[in-house]
Amino acid sequence: MIAVVLVRFAYLAVYHAFAALWLLRTTDREKDVEILALRHQLAVLHRQLGDQRPRLRPEDRALFAALLVPLACATLRRLQLLVSPDTVLRWHRDLIKRRHARTSVNRRPGRPRAVASIRRLVLRLATENPSWGYRRIHGELALLGVAIAASTVWEILKTAGIDPAPRRTTVTWADFLRSQAEAILAMDFIETVTLTGQRQYILAAIHHASRRVWILGTTTHLTHAWVTQAIRNLLMDLEDTGHLAQIKFLIRDRDAKYPALIDKILGTAGIATVLTGVRMPRMNSITERWVKTLRTELLDRTLIWNQTHLTHALREYERHYSEHRTHRSLAAAAPMRARPQPLEPAQIERLTVDRQDRLGGVIHEYQHAA
Structure with a gap:
């Protein structure tokens, strides 16, 4: 819009400049007659317009202001113009203000803006x-x-x-738990029933940060001695995988299945036991969510024959969960496998994927074809 106004104003300025050169050839008598004729035309226009205001473009206003500024106010008031002299002066003031405003914007005072x-x-x-x-x-x-x-x-x-x-500096619970996740291990019991009606007890632990799962074993006769040995086996696995040094807390519920001895065993390894509240499973929410995933993806879709079959199924699912299954908390990576780099468009066009079945097709895994 501004560019259009400038082009029109330039055209009017050039046009009137040539008109001024033509006036140099005319005599004063001819100029006086032309002025009288133009004044009469303005009187006729005023009579026809009445109270209506003429429609002036921005370039017309700018040219009026530029031509009439050199004249004194008294001279302006004697002229018969389409607009009042005060309006012409206001146009000029507004034009000057806009010019100064653009100058002040382009030349900001103070330090330059940081890159x-x-x-x-x-x-x-x-x-x-x-x-x-x-x-x-x-x-x-x-x-x-x-x-x-x-x-x-x-x-x-x-x-x-x-x-x-x-x-x-206000820390939310989510930020606090996320910052402490490396030091937290959680544990819980899962119960299931085989086709023979035998009740099986599963003990599993999960690391909050890496989502790594350890299925510590299954048994039909849950005793304190069995749980104690399972905890000792867990500590050895943690030491072998390098997690033992960073884990400081173990979250579990107040189930009587846990013997008091395991707190001492964990204490010797530098791990403090944190008990959840009574009937407050949300205090162990990550483990509870994993138990639901285990039931949805394995236990509810598999007919378990006996303890041996259950142990085999759990080992396969543990391997699948830790090495292949993606997790939103890990940005779509697996606990024991980093997320690969995205494929290039040319690679996607030639992409061929094979399916690998686990547990007779209960679990599907996909990988690049060899």
Whole structure:
């Protein structure tokens, strides 16, 4: 729109410039007659328009303002114009204001705006470190060799709507549990019934951070000695896999199936036992969710003949769960397998996938064809 107005204004300016050159050839008498004729035309137009206002384009207003500014106010008031002299002067004032406004925008006072990369770095540091104030962020930037004023860091945070550090240090339960997940192991019993009507007890443990599952065994006669041995076997597996050093807490319910001896055994390994509340399964929600997954994907879809069949099925499912099944909490990776790199478009066009069945087709796994 502005470009169109400028082009039209330039056309009018050139047109009237050539008209001014033509006036240089005319005599004063001819100019006076032309002025009288133009005044009479304006009087006729005023009489026809009445109270209606003429429709002027922006370029017309600009040309009026440019031509009539050199004249004094008294001269303007004697002229018979389509608009009042005050209106012409107001046009000129508005034009000057807009020009000064554009100049002030293009020439901002104070320091230059921080580059986009520095602003992104400041916002990243504030997001990843909620307890850092703007001066702490300024110090970290100085260590990175970024020369920026502390007041500029404060301005970046304020513009982005980030609260001061005291208001950002509030930790939610989800953030707290996520930060402690590496040190938490959870455990629970699962019960199932074979085709012969025999009740089987399954003891399983899961690591909160990696979602790695250990199925410690199955038994038909649950005793304290069996549970104690299963806990000892778990500690040996944790030591072999390198998880024992980082685990500090074990979450379990208050079931009488757990003997008091296991707390001492875990204590010697540096693991403290945390008991859930009475009838509060949500305190062990990750384990409860895994139990539901186990029932949905295996136990409810398989007819278990006996303990040997159950043990075999659980081992196959444990391998599938840890090495192949994806998890949303792990960004679609498996506990013991990293997520592969995305395929290129050319690779997707040639993609061939084979299916591998586990437990007679109860579980399907897919992989690239050899």
